[in-house]
Amino acid sequence: MKKRIQNIKRISLFVGYSQCFFLLMLYAILFLIKNDIILIISFVYSLLVGFLTIKSRANQLLLNNSLAILLVFIFLYGFFNSVIEFFLLGEITEAGYYATIIYATTVPSYVIGSGSIKSTNYDVTYTKTIENKKYSKLYSVFLLIMLIVFLLYKSYSFYSRGMFFNPSLLKTVSRLELTEGISQLGIVTGLMITSIFLYFTFYYKLLPSRVKLIVFGCLLYYIALQSSVGNRRDFVPMLIGVFWVFINFKKIKFTLGWFLLMLVSIFLFLFLGSLRAEAGSDEGFNYLQVAIDTLSNNEFVYPFYTLKLAVYNYLNGTIDFFYGKTIFIDSFLNFIPRSIYTSKPNSLAVQFVMDNFGGGMGYAYSPVAESFVNFGLFGPSVVFFLLGSLISKLQEFRDQRFIFVFFTMIPDFCRGEFSSFFYQFWFVALFIIIIPMINRELFGRKSVVI
Numbered sequence: 001m002k003k004r005i006q007n008i009k010r011i012s013l014f015v016g017y018s019q020c021f022f023l024l025m026l027y028a029i030l031f032l033i034k035n036d037i038i039l040i041i042s043f044v045y046s047l048l049v050g051f052l053t054i055k056s057r058a059n060q061l062l063l064n065n066s067l068a069i070l071l072v073f074i075f076l077y078g079f080f081n082s083v084i085e086f087f088l089l090g091e092i093t094e095a096g097y098y099a100t101i102i103y104a105t106t107v108p109s110y111v112i113g114s115g116s117i118k119s120t121n122y123d124v125t126y127t128k129t130i131e132n133k134k135y136s137k138l139y140s141v142f143l144l145i146m147l148i149v150f151l152l153y154k155s156y157s158f159y160s161r162g163m164f165f166n167p168s169l170l171k172t173v174s175r176l177e178l179t180e181g182i183s184q185l186g187i188v189t190g191l192m193i194t195s196i197f198l199y200f201t202f203y204y205k206l207l208p209s210r211v212k213l214i215v216f217g218c219l220l221y222y223i224a225l226q227s228s229v230g231n232r233r234d235f236v237p238m239l240i241g242v243f244w245v246f247i248n249f250k251k252i253k254f255t256l257g258w259f260l261l262m263l264v265s266i267f268l269f270l271f272l273g274s275l276r277a278e279a280g281s282d283e284g285f286n287y288l289q290v291a292i293d294t295l296s297n298n299e300f301v302y303p304f305y306t307l308k309l310a311v312y313n314y315l316n317g318t319i320d321f322f323y324g325k326t327i328f329i330d331s332f333l334n335f336i337p338r339s340i341y342t343s344k345p346n347s348l349a350v351q352f353v354m355d356n357f358g359g360g361m362g363y364a365y366s367p368v369a370e371s372f373v374n375f376g377l378f379g380p381s382v383v384f385f386l387l388g389s390l391i392s393k394l395q396e397f398r399d400q401r402f403i404f405v406f407f408t409m410i411p412d413f414c415r416g417e418f419s420s421f422f423y424q425f426w427f428v429a430l431f432i433i434i435i436p437m438i439n440r441e442l443f444g445r446k447s448v449v450i
Contacts, residue, residue, distance in 0.1 A: 009056055016053030017115060020108035023049065024381070027105050036092045039100060040082060046107040047075045051259070053111050057119050061254045064247035066395050066407045067114050067388070068254055072262065073414045074110065074384070077366055078103025080300040081308075095312040099304065102311065102377065103368055106384040113388025117396055123248045126400040135206045143431060144211070147196045147218055150189050157186055158225065165228045184337070191427035193222065194237050194408075199432040201241040202404055232269070237408040237428070244407050303415045306352055307369035314376075322374045330419040335426075348373070348417055364415045401433050 023046050030039050050071050055061040061068060082100040085092045092100065158164040200207060200215045207215070219238060226234045252258070313319040326348055338344050346354065348365040365373075371383040394403040405428055406413075413421050426434070 012056040013053065013115065016049060016056060017112055019049045020046075020053070020112050023108040024105060027101050031098065031101050034094075034097060036082075036086055036097065039092070039097065039104070040079075040086065043075070043079050043082070043100065043104045043107075046104060047071070047079075050075075050107050050111040054114060055254070057115060059119060059121050060251070062123060062247055063252045063254045063258055064244045064407060065254055066391055066403055066410070069407070070391065070410055070414075071107065071110065072259070073410060074103070074106055074368070076266070077300050077303055077414055078106070078368065081304040093308075095308045095315065098315065099308045099311045102307065102372055102380050103304075105381045106368055109381040110384040110388040113385035114392040116389045117392040119392075119396065122395050122400060122403070123251065125396075125398055126248050126404075129398070129400055130203065130205050133203065133206060135203075135208070140200075140207070140211055143196050143199060144214060146431075147193065147215075150193045150196070151218060151222060153189055154186070154193070154222075155225065157182075158229070163229045165225065167228050167230075188427055190234050191424055192430060194234075195428050195431040197222075197238045198241045198405060198408060198428065201238070201245055202401060202432060204245055233412070236411065240408040240410075241404065244404055299415060303364045303366035303369060306349070306363055306365050307372060309352075309356075310369060310373050314372075319373070321376060324374050326370060327374060327418045330417075331422045334419045334423045347420060365417050366415055367413065367418060370417050401429075405429050405432065 023042060026038075026042055030042070051068060054065070054067050054071065058065065078100060082092050082096055085096050155164060197215070197219060200211070204212070219235075222238075223235045226232070310319060330345065330347070333341065333344055336344060345351075348370060349363050352363055352365070367383065367387075368380045371380040375382065391403070391406070394406060397403065405425065409421070409425065409428065412424060416424075
């Protein structure tokens with residue numbers, strides 16, 4: 001019986017990967033022959049094929065499977081805009097069409113890459129990791145002190161700018177103006193707060209009740225502080241971390257019902273963002289109009305727009321490729337303060353805004369867009385093939401902290417540049433991975449949680 005199940009699994013995987021190669025050939029044809037409807041249908045089909053292939057590959061597909069969750073986000077960032085254009089304009093614009101194809105090719109490439117590593121039960125690996133660790137009271141006290149200091153700094157920063165539990169500020173000041181006043185120290189402090197919370201979340205089972213209570217109280221305060229001025233991104237990774245650990249313990253499987261619920265949750269999250277944007281209006285809320293604005297103007301629009309404009313420049317022969325500079329070189333330059341390196345190049349997003357709007361706007365480059373402006377048409381497919389292989393490796397890796405931190409950062413990864421992601425990852429991983437690894441190398445305390 002077991003052998004029969006394994007044979008069925010092998011056949012399912014073969015069919016899944018074969019369909020991925022078929023989709024890549026179909027997208028090559030659609031690149032030459034424009035057909036909006038077939039592109040939309042094939043893109044949806046690629047999500048279904050990708051999901052079922054990842055599900056066939058896994059011993060059990062849990063709701064916190066990084067491969068599956070990232071697959072959904074890749075799909076949404078590429079599919080959302082083409083559908084809006086098709087239904088609002090009657091067709092997908094030329095640049096939007098080719099940008100959608102570029103996004104679409106990353107899905108089967110990503111799925112093929114994910115099959116290069118043998119699947120294991122990573123939830124069991126996480127449980128064993130926790131069981132083999134001992135609680136470090138000294139390190140926990142150190143982190144609690146650091147957490148309180150960072151929260152006090154954040155509170156003072158908010159207070160000095162008139163933002164301390166002052167939601168009425170949103171009626172007079174835009175969120176863009178609020179974020180412009182945040183120093184680099186403030187950004188790094190926020191990332192380190194996230195790192196400390198993620199440490200306590202990952203090792204939740206080992207914590208004494210008193211520590212759990214203190215951490216929970218600090219988390220509620222931080223969420224309330226950020227929510228009072230409409231900030232969501234600052235505390236979302238912490239909630240995602242709680243979600244990841246909860247799913248591992250409860251073994252909740254990723255089903256179609258959960259997938260639909262996730263889509264609804266994403267829409268509600270975006271809807272709340274639209275409500276926040278309407279907070280400054282004196283005309284009151286028109287919830288139908290807010291819902292329409294949510295569909296046409298949301299987190300998925302701006303990263304796609306940068307790719308769309310890059311494709312437009314490519315079609316007109318006016319694009320200059322970076323050939324890996326923004327990924328490999330800028331990732332290191334990002335750690336050098338601008339006060340030391342005054343000629344440090346701007347990020348792709350900042351330069352994009354300066355070139356096209358002169359400032360005052362918020363746009364982002366997704367990994368797909370950045371791969372395209374670096375390596376051309378085939379760049380995104382190759383990059384996401386490698387990315388699928390890397391994430392698959394991390395998910396099966398015996399040290400689950402790496403995939404745990406990445407999982408909490410998936411939304412930021414999908415709407416940011418590689419250099420920004422590496423920069424954020426370093427500080428988010430500081431207290432949960434980097435310092436404990438340094439301690440282990442220096443003192444060899446492998447069994448202690450530090």
